[in-house]
Amino acid sequence: MTDIQRSNWLHIGVVIALACSFFILPEYHSGNLARILVLAVYAMGYNLLFGYTGLLSLGHALFFAAGMYGLGLAMQFFDFNPIAAVIAGLILALVVSICVGFLALRTTGVAFMIVTLMFAQAGYLTILYFGEYTRGDEGFVIQQADRMVGMIDLTSPMGRFFTALLLFAICFFIIAYIVRSGFGLALVAIRENEERATMLGYDVMRLKLQAVVISGVMSGSAGAAYALLFGYAGATFATVQYSIFPLLWVLLGGAGVTIGPLIGTIFMFYLIDYSSAITPAYMLIAGLALVLLTLFAPQGLAGELRRRFLPWLP
Amino acid sequence: MEFGPHLILASLEGAVIAAVLAMTAMGLSIVFGIMRVVNVAHGEFFMLGAVIAWWVAHLLGGHPAVGFIAALVFAPLLVAIIAATADRLVLQRIDYDPDRTIVGTIGLLYIIQQVTLMTFGPEARPVEAPFNQRLAIPWFEFGENGFEIYWPWGLSITSYKLFIIVAAIAILTALWVLMTKTKIGLIMRATQQDSEMARAFGVPVKRVYAWVFGLGAGLAAMGAVLVVPVQQAHYLMGHDPLLLSFIVVIIGGLGSLPGTVIAAVLIGMSDGIISVFFSPTLAKILATLLVAMVLVFRPQGLMGKLRS
Amino acid sequence: MASVMILETKGLSKSFGGLQANTDIDFKLQEGLITALIGPNGAGKTTFVGMLCGRIPATSGQVFFNGENISALPAHQRIRLGIAYTFQITSIFPGLSVAGNVELSLRRAQKLKTKDIGAAVQKVLAQVNLSDRADQVAKDLSYGHQRILEIAMGLAQDPKLFILDEPTQGLSESEVEEFIALIKSLAGDTTILLIEHNMDVVMKSADHIAVLNFGELLAEGTPAEIRENKSVQSAYLGTSEDA
Structure with missing residues (x-):
């Protein structure tokens, strides 16, 4: 088997395994898994920028929130149907990511991190400022009756799970395709040595902007799906903490590996799920995980797997 | 109400904010300037300073002044030791790699914050000020009897707040003397210029870095001890100082110490003044966007010089 | 021989702060040949080729590639026209x-x-x-x-034009020989601009030599002409031919 075939089977296998798990797992866990799949989409969007292109953003919550509020507000105030509202969410995420990318990419390194952080902070404050419509930190509920697509009830466990899986599968295959394409290779080239990439004739600025936009829209799609499937939009999802989560998931799972985000999200979700049952200070686990990861496994779980056993992992 | 007296009050409140901010931001700036480290956990060292101040004051009891003075000594010291330990245990091991440092200090942020939540609890707790006289703000008018000074009802500031301003100036002056006139300062500046060269001349660079990291955190803690009698200690209080310090350090020019002070005064004063007259949220939005734009279009800061 | 110029510079200058790295360089590169750019350390060779391929912005002056003024183009667009560049400090x-x-x-x-x-x-x-x-x-x-x-x-x-900044530095003797054979096999189709300290490589491979000294073009000519040139000898060859 060639590496490409292996990686095709891996991606298809993961999706099939996830689909089967719905019928095997107890309801509590399949409910969790639906949530994890949506968050993993967010992490995959983040991974494209951080893991492959080498750009560390501390402001991705802005894109997630753009998708979430694009959908939420469209349904709440303009009575959009779910499909149209998802598109509204994606368009908002697209516009926001173009603007942020265009400005933030003029900086590099630490300045890029801080600029993205600042933009996200401004976004969060904007949501609070328009609290009359967004209901601020409290957030608003998207009515159960509105969350129907044709005959599919997105509030039923099955409708919710397979919608989440559909989105996940689409994004998972998109990422797998990008990573293998010349575009993906060029992004890795930027991560490895930006100046060299320029001197081979790559338009680094343009490639980075494309990466930011794809990453932003994918994160936005996760935000829109989250609001739609779980019926809630709130400013919490725009806080710094939600910018740090995808970084954490990707680092834990393995940056620059296609399955890294999924693995990282599953692990961290359950770590926090279990620890929050014990203590309200559950973010302690996240903090410890970050420090230990930086110290001992900067490649993450899937990264270590690739380094030791499976060098073909895409 | 009249505009004039309010402006005076707002300026004084702004000066208090600026004083504390200058110290906190100075800590961040020193760490960035000398070590090239972006310390995301800086706000948590500020918070720790306030929380430890509460512990010290609480344990000692007696006259508030006793607890306060003890806190002013012990809290920064303890925080500095914690920070230096974190530097040794985490940052040194990853060799200050920029990306990993950011991630590592984000981890530290949550560890410090959550451990505080587990031990200190979610309540906000006050520390009593050592002295706290109300001082009414005078204003003047040209009435029937010509020029008259009077005290508009309800407009006052406390003696303690004025003390914060004086104390911050004193501490920052002491820091300036330390950095420019002493051997310790010389070693730090040498390390900043060229750590390889400093190492070659026998400077224990690793130890210097640990000190610098401790000093930066200690400054934040000291700022927090000063502010805790007017603000109360709470485990989430590190968030705003962190963001504001970032803003100050960026506007002032990354790593430029005089720039940091000027920017702190600018930001602190305008924050105080703006939030008296405008919606604080809108002010924050504009300030954050302004800072982002400064970084995008003038990365050397408003006052910094472009490095060649 | 009808000589076609693949690259030309007019009044190309670069100053870093107050320091003049390149002054008013008028330079022509003949198509299909191997041209060596030599000169003592700090003569401004890397700066000069950096300005050719757009890695370093010029302070003033113009660069023409195949007759087209490329002075305003960013680096990646110049590369796309058919210029390749290898770094002095390995960049992979x-x-x-x-x-x-x-x-x-x-x-x-x-x-x-x-x-x-x-x-x-x-x-x-x-x-x-x-x-x-x-x-x-x-x-x-x-x-x-x-x-x-x-x-x-x-x-x-x-590439049409291949710029190599000290490519043989750090190569073994046999690798240097292979390198010389390689670029000679390329010449004709590809124009080669070679910055080189190893005079042996220069004399064995170059059809044409340009000498840069203190940021100015000191002399140009065939290897034989350069060897005879008095000012080049005093500036460069006299001190480092044996070294």
Whole structure:
């Protein structure tokens, strides 16, 4: 088997395994898994920028929130149907990511991190400022009756799970395709040595902007799906903490590996799920995980797997 | 109400904010300037300073002044030791790699914050000020009897707040003397210029870095001890100082110490003044966007010089 | 011989702060030849070629490539016109395989079908004797092999103009010989501009030599002419030919 075939089977296998798990797992866990799949989409969007292109953003919550509020507000105030509202969410995420990318990419390194952080902070404050419509930190509920697509009830466990899986599968295959394409290779080239990439004739600025936009829209799609499937939009999802989560998931799972985000999200979700049952200070686990990861496994779980056993992992 | 007296009050409140901010931001700036480290956990060292101040004051009891003075000594010291330990245990091991440092200090942020939540609890707790006289703000008018000074009802500031301003100036002056006139300062500046060269001349660079990291955190803690009698200690209080310090350090020019002070005064004063007259949220939005734009279009800061 | 100029500069200057690195350089590069750019350390050679390919913005002056004024073009667009550049300080993609490095270069420069890329990569690697190291991670290569990989990346671009900044530094004697043979085989189709300290390489390979001293073009000519040139001897050859 060639590496490409292996990686095709891996991606298809993961999706099939996830689909089967719905019928095997107890309801509590399949409910969790639906949530994890949506968050993993967010992490995959983040991974494209951080893991492959080498750009560390501390402001991705802005894109997630753009998708979430694009959908939420469209349904709440303009009575959009779910499909149209998802598109509204994606368009908002697209516009926001173009603007942020265009400005933030003029900086590099630490300045890029801080600029993205600042933009996200401004976004969060904007949501609070328009609290009359967004209901601020409290957030608003998207009515159960509105969350129907044709005959599919997105509030039923099955409708919710397979919608989440559909989105996940689409994004998972998109990422797998990008990573293998010349575009993906060029992004890795930027991560490895930006100046060299320029001197081979790559338009680094343009490639980075494309990466930011794809990453932003994918994160936005996760935000829109989250609001739609779980019926809630709130400013919490725009806080710094939600910018740090995808970084954490990707680092834990393995940056620059296609399955890294999924693995990282599953692990961290359950770590926090279990620890929050014990203590309200559950973010302690996240903090410890970050420090230990930086110290001992900067490649993450899937990264270590690739380094030791499976060098073909895409 | 009249505009004039309010402006005076707002300026004084702004000066208090600026004083504390200058110290906190100075800590961040020193760490960035000398070590090239972006310390995301800086706000948590500020918070720790306030929380430890509460512990010290609480344990000692007696006259508030006793607890306060003890806190002013012990809290920064303890925080500095914690920070230096974190530097040794985490940052040194990853060799200050920029990306990993950011991630590592984000981890530290949550560890410090959550451990505080587990031990200190979610309540906000006050520390009593050592002295706290109300001082009414005078204003003047040209009435029937010509020029008259009077005290508009309800407009006052406390003696303690004025003390914060004086104390911050004193501490920052002491820091300036330390950095420019002493051997310790010389070693730090040498390390900043060229750590390889400093190492070659026998400077224990690793130890210097640990000190610098401790000093930066200690400054934040000291700022927090000063502010805790007017603000109360709470485990989430590190968030705003962190963001504001970032803003100050960026506007002032990354790593430029005089720039940091000027920017702190600018930001602190305008924050105080703006939030008296405008919606604080809108002010924050504009300030954050302004800072982002400064970084995008003038990365050397408003006052910094472009490095060649 | 009708000589065609592939590259020309007019009044090209660069100053860093107050320091004048290149002053008013009028330079012509003849198509199909190997031209060596020599000069003592700090003469401004790297700055000069940096301005040719757009890596370093010029303070003033113009660059023409195939008669077209490219002074305003950013680096990546100049490269796309058919210029390749290898760095003085090795610059490769450290985390990628040797083949991956070459593939990146190929994909940008030549429109190949995905199934043809593998063979094209192998062809380039064979040219520089790196075939057996195709799967090795680039950062694990020896210094000399990294330099050769960088030359291979330039080859893969199939450039019209190939600028090499001290390519033989760090190569073994046999590798230097192979390098000379390689660039001689390229000459004709490809114009080569070579910054080189090793006078042996220069004399063996160059058709034409330009001498840069204190940021100014001191002399130009055939190797024989340069050898005879008194001012060059005093500025450069006299002090370092034996070194």
